[in-house]
Amino acid sequence: MTLLAKGTSTEAKLEGGDMVDQGGLRRGDPDYRRAVIALFAMGLASFNAIYCTQALMPALSDYFGATPAMSAWTVSAATGMLALAILPASILSERFGRGRVMVISSLLAVTVGALLPFAPTIEWLIVGRALQGLAVAGVPATAMAYLADEINGIDLPRAMGQYIAGTSLGGLLSRLIPAGVLEFESWRWGLGINMIFAGSCAILTVLLMPKQKRFTPKKLTIKSEIKAVWRHLTNPTMLGLFAIAFLLMGAFVSLYDYLGYRLADDFGFSPGLAGSVFILYLVGTFTSGWAGGAAVKAGRAKILMLGITSCLIALPLITINSPVTTIMGTAIFTGGFFIAHSIASGWVGALARKDRAEATGMYLTAYYLGSSIVGVVSGLVFHDWGWTAMIIFLAVSVIAAALTGIYVARNAGRQYSK
Numbered sequence: 278m279t280l281l282a283k284g285t286s287t288e289a290k291l292e293g294g295d296m297v298d299q300g301g302l303r304r305g306d307p308d309y310r311r312a313v314i315a316l317f318a319m320g321l322a323s324f325n326a327i328y329c330t331q332a333l334m335p336a337l338s339d340y341f342g343a344t345p346a347m348s349a350w351t352v353s354a355a356t357g358m359l360a361l362a363i364l365p366a367s368i369l370s371e372r373f374g375r376g377r378v379m380v381i382s383s384l385l386a387v388t389v390g391a392l393l394p395f396a397p398t399i400e401w402l403i404v405g406r407a408l409q410g411l412a413v414a415g416v417p418a419t420a421m422a423y424l425a426d427e428i429n430g431i432d433l434p435r436a437m438g439q440y441i442a443g444t445s446l447g448g449l450l451s452r453l454i455p456a457g458v459l460e461f462e463s464w465r466w467g468l469g470i471n472m473i474f475a476g477s478c479a480i481l482t483v484l485l486m487p488k489q490k491r492f493t494p495k496k497l498t499i500k501s502e503i504k505a506v507w508r509h510l511t512n513p514t515m516l517g518l519f520a521i522a523f524l525l526m527g528a529f530v531s532l533y534d535y536l537g538y539r540l541a542d543d544f545g546f547s548p549g550l551a552g553s554v555f556i557l558y559l560v561g562t563f564t565s566g567w568a569g570g571a572a573v574k575a576g577r578a579k580i581l582m583l584g585i586t587s588c589l590i591a592l593p594l595i596t597i598n599s600p601v602t603t604i605m606g607t608a609i610f611t612g613g614f615f616i617a618h619s620i621a622s623g624w625v626g627a628l629a630r631k632d633r634a635e636a637t638g639m640y641l642t643a644y645y646l647g648s649s650i651v652g653v654v655s656g657l658v659f660h661d662w663g664w665t666a667m668i669i670f671l672a673v674s675v676i677a678a679a680l681t682g683i684y685v686a687r688n689a690g691r692q693y694s695k
Contacts, residue, residue: 303429308487312427313439315486316420319379320443322478323416325451326386326409327355329393329471330402331530332452332552335537336464341399346656349534353649354403355410356530360645362414367422367638368502370415375423375634376489382415383479390472394465417444417641422634425626427489434577437623438569442562445615449558450474452533456552505632509639515628517685518621521581522644524678525588527651528671529614532595534652535659535667536607543664544600557608561615568619578686581620585679587613592672596665617682618644 303309330337330351337348370378389409396402420440428436454474455467509515536554540546564584572580587609594606622640629636651674659667 304432304435309428309432309436311485311487312424313436315482316424316436316440317443318478318485319383319416319420319482320440320445321447321450322383322475322482323386323413323420324444324447325471325475325478326383326390326413327359328352328448328451329390329455329468329475330355330406331533332456332537332555333459333464333467334534335541335551336459336467336548337399337402340464343399344660345535345538346653346660347399349652349656350403351399351406352530352534353652354407355413356645356652357649358407358410359414359417360642360649362411363418363641363645364506364635364638366415366418367634367641370419370422371632371634372496374489375419375426376486378415378419379423380479380483380486382413382418383482386413386416387472387476387479388412390468390475393472394469417645418638419634421622421626421637421641423489425629425633425637427487430627431573433627434569434572434620434623436569437626438566438619441565441615441619441622445558445561445565447478449555449562452552452555452558456549456555459552460547460549502635505635506639508632509629509636512628514685514688515625515636515639517681517688518625518628519640519643520681521585521617521621521678521685522640523647523651524674524681525585525614525617525647526644527647527655528588528674528678529610530648530652531655531667531671532607532610534656535664536603538659539603539664540600543598544603546600554604554607557604557611560608560612564612565615565619568616569623572620572623577620577624581617581624582679582682582686584613584616584618584620585675585682587616588675589672589679592668592675596668617678 330348334345334348334351337343337351338345341348366378366382386409389405389412393402393405393409396405421437424436424440425433451471454471455464458467458470533555537548537551540551540554541548568580568584591606591608591610591613594602594609597603597606622637625636625640626633655667655670658670
């Protein structure tokens with residue numbers, strides 16, 4: 278343990294940034310509760326917008342006569358543009374404030390989403406999804422930095438876990454709502470009803486989010502931002518966390534992108550029943566919330582490796598030609614992924630003692646680039662060689678993430694406050 282004196286306050290820091298007491302909101306404070314609920318609702322709204330076409334991919338293939346890889350672009354276009362816009366949005370939040378950027382971003386994303394059901398072709402739908410990904414970037418770009426700014430370091434892992442739980446539940450509902458509507462109406466109705474829900478969550482966030490009290494606007498210059506980005510890129514531990522985000526998110530989104538085709542084509546599930554498999558996201562809602570508290574007790578390194586190992590154990594089950602083992606393996610993979618993501622994302626905020634928004638923005642850039650790039654490549658593998666070949670491809674990504682996680686765990690004690 279390292280003790281650092283700073284003015285009249287005392288910082289208690291566990292090795293690797295596991296716990297830092299720097300002031301801020303603590304559990305039990307009314308504004309802590311409002312901030313956590315507001316960010317939970319923001320996670321619901323933003324991740325609902327990001328993944329709203331994933332459960333609809335088989336229906337889009339049928340309606341437009343598109344291949345699975347083409348339908349996957351309705352997800353990859355959104356996550357790809359999101360990845361490109363996150364870092365600029367993070368930088369803008371350093372000047373104009375996290376809350377303002379998040380609110381504007383979420384409202385723009387919902388507005389664009391309201392137009393998607395009217396897309397005449399799949400190409401236009403892909404363009405609309407790219408614009409929606411661009412619009413929503415301000416939420417994931419700044420949410421973690423907002424929590425890291427406002428929440429006391431002792432409670433930050435728990436608060437971060439609850440935010441990630443909101444994102445997982447938002448991702449779940451963005452699949453379940455359209456999939457449920459498919460049993461009665463077309464994909465257009467599914468998207469429209471889904472956007473009504475997302476808009477309601479965005480409004481709730483606006484009403485509840487407390488004013489940021491620990492934010493100091495930063496004067497932006499090109500030189501200072503390049504220096505901030507370079508500083509994070511040249512830190513091996515931070516770079517390892519970025520790599521884990523890319524590899525695991527790519528594998529996770531790819532699994533869910535094509536799972537509907539597997540369930541429908543090989544096991545005879547109806548579109549609505551195949552879409553209901555996304556209820557497994559509830560496993561991630563639970564494990565991400567659990568991971569924050571577990572990290573406080575056991576340390577981030579152990580819980581991170583637990584999550585990655587769970588993903589690796591799950592993949593052989595998913596290759597077995599049985600709907601039961603496929604769903605069981607997907608549930609284990611989902612739980613492990615959200616454990617790893619919750620820990621890695623919170624760790625970035627804890628390590629980045631300076632230029633925090635840039636650090637979280639870079640983590641999420643890697644995260645969504647993985648979703649977009651690995652998602653498209655997985656679609657090509659699936660289309661040409663089938664399900665088992667795709668799972669083997671995903672296993673390579675998870676093994677690479679595991680090796681990177683071992684490196685991060687061994688090097689986490691290096692201080693990042695030079």
